[in-house]
Amino acid sequence: MSSPLEQWAEQTARLTKPDHVVFCDGSEQENQRMIEEMLRQGHTFELNPKTYPNCYLHRSNPNDVARTEQVTFICSQKKEDAGPTNNWMTPKDAREKLTPLLDGAMRGRTMYVVPYMMGPVKSPISKVGVEITDSPYVVASMRIMSRMGKPAMERLGNSAEFVPGLHSLLDVNPERRYIAHFPDEKLIWSVGSGYGGNALLGKKCFALRIASMMAREQGWMAEHMLILGLESPEGKVTYMAAAFPSACGKTNLAMMVSALESQGYRVWTVGDDIAWMKIGADGMLRAINPEAGFFGVAPGTGKHTNPNVMTALTSNTLFTNVGLTPNREPWWEGMESEAPAGMLDWRGNPFDPAQGPAAQPNSRYTVPAHQAPCISPKWEDPEGVPISAFIFGGRRARLAPLVYQSFDWQHGVFVGATMASETTAAATGKVGVTRRDPMAMLPFCGYNMADYFQHWLDMGRKTPRAPKVFHVNWFRRGTDGKFLWPGYGENVRVLKWILDRVEGRGEARETPIGYVPTRSGLTLDGLAVTPAAVDELLSVHRADWEPELDDTKQFFGKFGDRLPKELLEEHSKLARRFADAGPA
Ligand code: GTP
Ligand code: SPV
Numbered sequence: 001m002s003s004p005l006e007q008w009a010e011q012t013a014r015l016t017k018p019d020h021v022v023f024c025d026g027s028e029q030e031n032q033r034m035i036e037e038m039l040r041q042g043h044t045f046e047l048n049p050k051t052y053p054n055c056y057l058h059r060s061n062p063n064d065v066a067r068t069e070q071v072t073f074i075c076s077q078k079k080e081d082a083g084p085t086n087n088w089m090t091p092k093d094a095r096e097k098l099t100p101l102l103d104g105a106m107r108g109r110t111m112y113v114v115p116y117m118m119g120p121v122k123s124p125i126s127k128v129g130v131e132i133t134d135s136p137y138v139v140a141s142m143r144i145m146s147r148m149g150k151p152a153m154e155r156l157g158n159s160a161e162f163v164p165g166l167h168s169l170l171d172v173n174p175e176r177r178y179i180a181h182f183p184d185e186k187l188i189w190s191v192g193s194g195y196g197g198n199a200l201l202g203k204k205c206f207a208l209r210i211a212s213m214m215a216r217e218q219g220w221m222a223e224h225m226l227i228l229g230l231e232s233p234e235g236k237v238t239y240m241a242a243a244f245p246s247a248c249g250k251t252n253l254a255m256m257v258s259a260l261e262s263q264g265y266r267v268w269t270v271g272d273d274i275a276w277m278k279i280g281a282d283g284m285l286r287a288i289n290p291e292a293g294f295f296g297v298a299p300g301t302g303k304h305t306n307p308n309v310m311t312a313l314t315s316n317t318l319f320t321n322v323g324l325t326p327n328r329e330p331w332w333e334g335m336e337s338e339a340p341a342g343m344l345d346w347r348g349n350p351f352d353p354a355q356g357p358a359a360q361p362n363s364r365y366t367v368p369a370h371q372a373p374c375i376s377p378k379w380e381d382p383e384g385v386p387i388s389a390f391i392f393g394g395r396r397a398r399l400a401p402l403v404y405q406s407f408d409w410q411h412g413v414f415v416g417a418t419m420a421s422e423t424t425a426a427a428t429g430k431v432g433v434t435r436r437d438p439m440a441m442l443p444f445c446g447y448n449m450a451d452y453f454q455h456w457l458d459m460g461r462k463t464p465r466a467p468k469v470f471h472v473n474w475f476r477r478g479t480d481g482k483f484l485w486p487g488y489g490e491n492v493r494v495l496k497w498i499l500d501r502v503e504g505r506g507e508a509r510e511t512p513i514g515y516v517p518t519r520s521g522l523t524l525d526g527l528a529v530t531p532a533a534v535d536e537l538l539s540v541h542r543a544d545w546e547p548e549l550d551d552t553k554q555f556f557g558k559f560g561d562r563l564p565k566e567l568l569e570e571h572s573k574l575a576r577r578f579a580d581a582g583p584a
């Protein structure tokens with residue numbers, strides 16, 4: 001008798017008709033074969049073995065450089081179960097559309113069967129997935145991003161306890177690109193794209209969309225959150241998880257070199273993109289990072305902004321869509337070195353600034369997490385780390401102050417549910433348009449977001465020592481259009497205030513939106529920001545919040561009766577607090 005995995009692989013091979021089938025074990029020899037195949041295919045190049053040993057540059061198809069939300073579907077039986085914020089097809093329609101595309105799709109190719117584990121090897125929170133793909137780039141990336149091969153097979157045995165994900169590049173044509181999720185079977189089908197979040201199925205497809213469905217059914221949480229530990233001068237580490245939309249600073253916050261290191265405040269990285277959390281025996285939410293690597297945005301990453309990752313990515317790293325110097329080193333805008341003469345841009349053409357940047361704005365590095373000097377000693381703790389604070393945030397040129405604290409859990413859920421942010425290059429479409437992105441999960445929640453809000457409310461009730469909830473904004477701009485806050489390592493000043501609040505200290509004033517630090521409540525010594533800029537960063541303007549109240553009301557309206565009444569209650573309370581505060 002063959003195992004459920006073997007049966008699924010056989011069935012898939014019958015459909016996709018590959019020339020060869022390879023079951024991946026995650027070994028070094030196998031990885032070398034994968035790289036040879038990538039080099040042979042012609043879109044991957046070896047980097048300078050002296051300065052970047054075992055590093056490669058991969059150039060994707062220029063039509064395939066970011067997640068494509070418009071062709072990402074939740075295929076539930078009923079449209080209402082996908083909700084108003086997801087694209088929807090019936091499972092039957094999705095199968096009828098995709099089966100002919102998959103029929104014979106792997107002819108002339110190798111079908112790789114990739115078992116992988118999301119989460120630390122011994123953690124009870126971890127889960128197994130299996131991705132079948134015809135892309136060696138996907139296999140090499142999954143090997144960095146997950147515990148691939150042996151550990152997954154050992155956990156799986158002959159059981160059917162895995163999330164299957166079928167991926168084929170087809171002909172990488174946007175007209176034939178679909179990323180489909182089947183809630184009933186906890187199954188993923190992705191065709192026509194080789195890009196990160198569309199193709200590395202363990203990441204957004206499993207660890208967020210499918211896992212969020214499982215988490216709701218089983219009483220836990222799967223969130224688009226970084227996890228960090230803030231060490232205090234006494235050596236105590238307090239863990240926080242933060243949800244910011246794509247390309248809004250999770251990796252950078254999680255890996256920061258603290259500007260307050262001389263005062264004893266230091267940041268340790270547990271995860272940079274996804275958190276799975278369960279209520280622990282101590283009544284706190286315990287978080288694991290399901291991933292094993294960082295798939296981070298390259299542009300804007302440099303020695304001053306993120307020195308930790310710059311140290312990490314000089315070996316065993318796969319770069320996608322960055323520039324290539326004559327010295328065969330990777331280069332991107334914001335690397336803080338002069339653009340070298342004779343460079344090739346991300347498409348492989350001689351770099352001409354008039355034709356656009358050297359690196360694609362959503363170009364990325366894929367690096368093993370353990371290579372980061374800031375990796376937390378607890379990052380693979382099977383129990384997970386206890387979370388004391390949740391931090392929401394986004395890119396808001398106006399409106400949201402540098403930081404504020406919600407009044408309580410229910411208000412915190414409202415703060416998360418009414419998050420909004422300017423769109424970035426992480427997804428195709430317009431950049432810089434403000435859109436509502438609740439809990440940074442708009443593109444990643446696998447079910448109706450009204451039910452997701454209810455799940456958040458329920459989790460707060462069920463968690464005896466639920467995290468305190470905060471909101472931050474590193475992206476507020478002054479009248480000159482420039483960022484008011486220096487960001488990056490200076491963000492530790494905000495984390496320190498959050499820690500103070502968690503511990504019952506931290507000076508704050510009560511405003512209609514929540515507790516905002518007073519200027520003296522923040523540790524600002526040695527910071528080159530004018531007092532006027534700090535005041536602006538901490539201000540709450542009623543004239544900005546009134547249209548915001550209208551917009552959030554309209555957004556909530558999309559969910560009809562399914563929206564938890566608690567959120568409308570919080571909306572009215574916020575409006576009343578502004579009315580009571582009088583003109584401002
Ligand atoms: P995903 O991997 O897409 O989920 O993104 P992320 O949230 O991890 O974003 P990341 O940390 O990679 O940051 C994206 C961009 O925002 C980079 O270009 C950073 O340089 C920039 N950025 C990050 N933190 C800050 C900050 O504190 N201030 C400013 N101004 N920019 C920042
Ligand atoms: C994001 O877009 O939020 C990412 C990159 O983290 S991707 O894996 O492509 O989703």
Ligand code: MN
Pocket residue numbers: 224245246247273
């Ligand atoms: Mn992300």
